[in-house]
Amino acid sequence: MIDLCYQNNKACVFSAADWETLRKQYRIVGSFLGSTQVTPALPLVLLPEEVCLLVNKQLARIIHYPHLQDLPTEHDISEYSAIQNHLLQAEQDIYKENRKCDLEKIIDKIVEGKMKKSNATTNVKTREEILEEELNKSCEVTNETMVWPILYESVKSTQGTPTEVPLAEILQQTTPTKCAVYADLWEKGYYITPGLKFGGDFLVYSGDPAIFHAIFIIRCIEEPSSNNHTSEIVTFGRLGTSVKKRAVLASLINGSVMYITLNWLET
Known part of the structure; x- marks a missing residue:
């Protein structure tokens, strides 16, 4: 039985495993609500007609977690910021290392080009300095450009006991x-x-x-x-x-x- 989390008048799916089951086994497509800049991500919101079909065939139930409506506390905001900063730093490090591997293959040509452009061999930066300069130019990852990984945790484990929502609630939307x-x-x-x-x-x-x-x-x-x-x-x-x-x-x-x-x- 798949749990459809009903919040803000929308029936959503937060589990990647449930999304895969809905798509592959039951031909339920839904629409992604989340986004990692350009990549769609969970949660998935279902049409009222999709929800009715799943419930009538006893393939899913509609549940509601009251605590999901609570406003975030200062602790929640602080914890979120810490996670974001950790992910940002990790992504910056990984991207810089990958970019460094690419640049090392062509750094000699870059150095040669800079030397020709300056028309002199004096006062030209070293190979290591030029490599670091190129890295800094092309490795800027910010909060706006970072790619968030698809992380999810079962809602059940953090939001207590849910209440079941009657299908009549969904039928009002269709x-x-x-x-x-x-x-x-x-x-x-x-x-x-x-x-x-x-x-x-x-x-x-x-x-x-x-x-x-x-x-x-x-x-x-x-x-x-x-x-x-x-x-x-x-x-x-x-x-x-x-x-x-x-x-x-x-x-x-x-x-x-x-x-x-x-x-x-x-x-």
């Missing part, structure tokens, strides 16, 4: 139609991610999104019997064609998920 559409697509073997950037609710992939492009843009229609403006449907269909994906309208009718694919034909 709709029965979206949950049904997501579950139906998942049962068909697809990978699903948010589709907002393409004007839909979901993007659907035939394989892992790290390897495959999306093939469908899904827009959920909550009230299929209501009048949907023609211009919106036309725009959505043209959008799908322009990004080389099938635009699909999905609705929940009498307990079954129904799909309509929009095709744009040039005349």
Whole structure:
């Protein structure tokens, strides 16, 4: 059973092992909240529809740690600063050593170039001085540029006993139609991610999104019997064609998920 940590109205995964299980075994992608400058990192936040699927299939439970909402104390801030400084110093040392190995392979050429540029052999710095100078120029690692390692510790070990969150709390963030559409697509073997950037609710992939492009843009229609403006449907269909994906309208009718694919034909 995977624990989904519910904080600030988001269901998150902090364990790398759980993230791997969700991705490889259950085709649950989620979105990374953390970042090491340019590299996504844990925690992973899940869509409400992903959470509903996992809970309904008894693959996960939603838990809440009240102490995670506590503001950091002066001791916490001091401890964090000490860890950051330790990591920064270690990274500076490692980077400088690696850079030194690279420079030593070409230092003779650098020295020769500096001597030619000065047009003299006197008052030229020694090989060791030039090496140190080059190291100092290219080995500046700061708090802003350092790469944080992915460190994590089980939340259970530090935050006491959690309380279980009812699924109804998550259902407030979505709709029965979206949950049904997501579950139906998942049962068909697809990978699903948010589709907002393409004007839909979901993007659907035939394989892992790290390897495959999306093939469908899904827009959920909550009230299929209501009048949907023609211009919106036309725009959505043209959008799908322009990004080389099938635009699909999905609705929940009498307990079954129904799909309509929009095709744009040039005349």
